[in-house]
Amino acid sequence: MRVVSGNYGGRPLKTLAGKTTRPTTDKVKGAIFNMIGPYFEGGRVLDLFAGSGGLAIEAISRGMDEAVLIEKDRAAQAVILENIKMTKETEKFQLLKMPAERALSHLTGQFDLILLDPPYAKEQIVQNLTFLQEQNLLTQAVTVVCETDKSVELPEQIGSLVLTKQKIYGISKISIYEF
Structure with a gap:
């Protein structure tokens, strides 16, 4: 695993051993990123089920200004922190160490890019996106990327x-939503 392109392009990313992510x-x-960018001129990204943090780091590498990553698994949190350190721009990242449902109520400001790759895809995606809209956490130009099993x-x-x-x-399906 590595950062594919942008400022951190080619740098290796650590991943979690095992099947939890x-x-x-x-x-x-x-x-x-070719579907949605491939590069950005600033903005905020929310990675709701961050895993190793690779998608949020890729977004920052390609021009986003700030990333909020949410992850409840302690081992995954440690990997995310190591991957963020590799960027040498740790101030651009905020890691919320809690379940997505709890973290959603702690969010402030609006996001330009939402990354969703939840463990139980359909139910959680619909719930999470409904909540984000109700709380006015999405910009009018938001792009939402959902990664699910192809089924x-x-x-x-x-x-x-x-x-x-x-x-x-x-085995992956990528679905893009916009206003």
Whole structure:
């Protein structure tokens, strides 16, 4: 695993041993950012189920200003902190060490990019995106990236967010929502 492109491009990322997280492969990560960017001129990113932190770090590497990462697993938190340290720009990252449901109520400001790769995809994605909209935590130009198993069917619309792109890469399905 590595950072695919941008300021940190080519730098290695640590991942968690075992099956508690399933890190996004470099190929899928590259494909995701080609679908939505591939580069950004600032903004805030929220990685709600951060795992190793690879997606948020990739977003910062490609031009986002600030990332909030949420992860409840202690071993994954340690890996995220190591990966953030590798960037040498730790001030751009904030790690909330708690379950996503609890962290959502602690969030302030608005986000331009939302990264969702939850363990139980459909139910959690719909719930989380509904809450983020209700709390006015999304900018009007927000892009939401959902990574799920290819068998998961997400709705065409979640609140005011509309499914704009969807692609399958191996066992993963990437769904993009926008206002």
